[in-house]
């Protein structure tokens with residue numbers, strides 16, 4: 031970790047221990063592969079997942095767990111979201127994003143304009159989601175026992191303003207992440223209400239987690255694209271698509287190479303989901319210079335320098351600052 035990151039920690043009042051960023055790949059291999067069947071590379075047997083679930087993840091790159099988060103918890107997340115929209119709480123580091131079609135119009139910027147909260151790790155009520163035992167027991171099957179919450183979002187997909195900007199292009203989340211190993215990263219995404227094709231549920235291309243990280247860039251959409259919504263440049267348009275329709279509280283766990291996105295919201299309601307990307311705390315940071323991730327690195331660093339009001343914020347630092355330990359021990363992240 032660089033000095034810039036240390037300074038940022040001070041700015042954000044964050045005092046977690048974080049040793050130097052780089053460790054060797056062996057650490058994670060040794061920590062987790064003992065008595066794991068070699069055939070299943072994507073998950074561990076903790077006694078929770080059935081053989082069918084493990085095989086499904088192996089083949090498809092995601093699993094759907096029905097009714098995992100209680101209505102009571104979801105109600106609390108919704109209430110907190112509304113308090114944030116009304117600006118009754120100020121959360122350090124939080125990014126409040128508006129849909130580009132609304133941000134660039136003359137609309138009154140009220141709470142309805144909020145399409146996404148990002149980086150809510152300093153909001154204790156929303157961050158409770160990331161520490162829910164029912165979520166973590168599944169996460170552990172993919173990350174192992176030492177778990178960092180790396181990236182947090184509450185997505186409030188707005189009714190489409192008529193330009194299809196409510197869509198999220200097909201992408202692999204790993205494009206955003208300068209840490210590895212890939213298979214020790216997982217996303218938990220919980221529907222805060224019924225999500226259907228109509229209101230823009232997740233769309234996944236099953237099995238694409240077995241491929242490599244693809245080149246990403248802004249899709250060429252006439253109506254505009256939201257900031258940082260990069261899409262996979264070339265994907266097979268004939269690849270089967272699964273529309274993951276879910277009830278409130280249902281949770282999907284998916285691999286960071288799984289190609290996914292979401293269609294436009296054709297309803298009048300704001301489609302809500304809460305999610306967290308987790309990584310094993312003995313993952314290590316990589317330098318993405320010269321790789322396909324360099325374009326997102328440049329964008330993130332520019333925004334981070336503005337956000338934290340200082341120069342010299344590396345891509346790696348932006349992640350080390352946001353990551354929070356949620357289980358076990360903080361090792362190299």
Ligand SMILES: CCCC(=O)SCCNC(=O)CCNC(=O)[C@H](O)C(C)(C)COP(=O)(O)OP(=O)(O)OC[C@H]1O[C@@H](n2cnc3c(N)ncnc32)[C@H](O)[C@@H]1OP(=O)(O)O
Pocket residue numbers: 125126127128129130133134148181203204206255256257258259260307333
């Ligand atoms: C696994 C991870 C996957 C992902 O994370 S994918 C999504 C990644 N998205 C993000 O990280 C969120 C990015 N958004 C942000 O950082 C902020 O919302 C953003 C774009 C910097 C704007 O924030 P602020 O600066 O507070 O907003 P502002 O109202 O002052 O606007 C400043 C300029 O930005 C523009 N803007 C605002 N929202 C936008 C949007 N959604 N898309 C594109 N441009 C947008 C806005 O029009 C304004 O532009 P201008 O300076 O007037 O030309």
Ligand SMILES: Nc1ncnc2c1ncn2[C@@H]1O[C@H](COP(=O)(O)OP(=O)(O)OP(=O)(O)O)[C@@H](O)[C@H]1O
Pocket residue numbers: 197198199200227233249250261262290291292293294
């Ligand atoms: N050129 C593209 N690059 C990347 N992603 C794309 C591209 N075109 C469409 N998508 C994405 O593909 C996913 C599914 O597309 P699909 O066409 O099914 O959605 P839609 O057109 O919004 O809704 P529907 O087809 O259900 O009416 C969405 O995430 C969408 O944003």
Ligand SMILES: O=C(O)CCC(=O)C(=O)O
Pocket residue numbers: 183185187198203232290291292303
């Ligand atoms: O909730 C959605 O529409 C998907 C969001 C997503 O995939 C992302 O932000 O990485």
Ligand SMILES: [Fe+2]
Pocket residue numbers: 201202203290
């Ligand atoms: Fe994503």
Ligand SMILES: [Mg+2]
Pocket residue numbers: none
């Ligand atoms: Mg379509």
